[in-house]
Amino acid sequence: LEETKLPAACLELELTESMFMEHAERSIETLKILKAPGIQLAIDDFGTGYSSLTYLKRFPIDKLKIDQSFVRGLAHDANDREIAATIIAMARNLKLSVLAEGVESEQQLAFLREHDCDYYQGFLFHRPVPAVELEAWLRERLAQQ
Numbered sequence: 001l002e003e004t005k006l007p008a009a010c011l012e013l014e015l016t017e018s019m020f021m022e023h024a025e026r027s028i029e030t031l032k033i034l035k036a037p038g039i040q041l042a043i044d045d046f047g048t049g050y051s052s053l054t055y056l057k058r059f060p061i062d063k064l065k066i067d068q069s070f071v072r073g074l075a076h077d078a079n080d081r082e083i084a085a086t087i088i089a090m091a092r093n094l095k096l097s098v099l100a101e102g103v104e105s106e107q108q109l110a111f112l113r114e115h116d117c118d119y120y121q122g123f124l125f126h127r128p129v130p131a132v133e134l135e136a137w138l139r140e141r142l143a144q145q
Helices: 017-022 024-035 068-072 078-093 106-114 131-144
Strands: 012-016 040-046 063-066 097-100
Touching: 012 017, 017 024, 017 040, 024 040, 063 068, 063 078, 068 078, 068 106, 078 097, 078 106
Parallel strands: 012 040, 040 063, 063 097
Antiparallel strands: none
């Protein structure tokens, strides 16, 4: 952050549940240190690991990322719909934002919007591209504004 002069609030670190749980108490202290300057913290692939609700309330995190394995089944699996809706509702109650990974269809997006998911990522919006292409795409979008 010092070298790039990037504001800490513009940096988000994505960490998996399993990273937290192996050394939970030490992880809490490390996360607090990272959080102090304003770095954003997200739990990636939420729901696929240990999902300890006891620790979830103690970790200084900002965002939960719903794993694509739940998003993929939104169109045809009632359990995936219930899990996704529950994660979103729980995040709301904990004052966390939510991002759904792997959104590939309008039907998935409609469900997530209906349940007030904050952010979405997936092929529905754009395929992964090399950094050079991303820069060009961003420049083009900014020029259109």
